Amino acid sequence: MTVANGAEAWQVLSADSPPSLLVLDWMMPEIDGLEVVRRLRGSPRNRGAYVILLTSRDSRSDVVQGLEAGADDYISKPFNPPELRARVEVDVRVLGLQQVLAARVHDLEDALSRVKRLQGLLPICSNCKQIRDDQNYWQQVDEYISEHSEAAFSHGICPECHARAVSTEFSDLNQLAHTP
Secondary structure, three states: OOOOOHHHHHHHHHOOOOOOEEEEOOOOOOOOHHHHHHHHHHOOOOOOOEEEEEEOOOOHHHHHHHHHHOOOEEEEOOOOHHHHHHHHHHHHHHHHHHHHHHHHHHHHHHHHHHHHOOOOOOOEOOOOOOEEOOOOOEEOHHHHHHHHOOOOOOOOOOHHHHHHHHHHHHHHHHHHHHOO
16 A cells, blocks of 8 residues: 555554554655654554654664654665565564464463462362352362363372272271171
């Protein structure tokens, strides 16, 4: 997409679905490229756009000023088209990585919210080990955790409980055998 001046560029950037990669000239009519970049960085909606400033202003202080305004890259005119193409390809990779990172952050936030649902004090019966939920109902620990997380359970018996159960069974059988 090409625009004739900075005001048109800002209009495009203010509309729905603005581009995420921009090549802006510094010296444009109406609104210069630096002001477009500053507005862009001040807007929460467009803050992540990748901006290449392409300009005839090539002093070191100009480069610093352009980058400080919020440009991500800076190319001086006259420019080499293969270099611009290569930088755009790098920028596309960076944008892709940012999208992957944003998706991972979203996944981590979801996981954190699930973990937070399991935080805090859980009233547990000291005798039967049931948990009291927020509605004051008692339920088994595994049921409660399954409802509040993505955990799945398989059931088994630990060695101590097994030994206790076996010794109780033998004790009961032994008592039955000695009862007249």
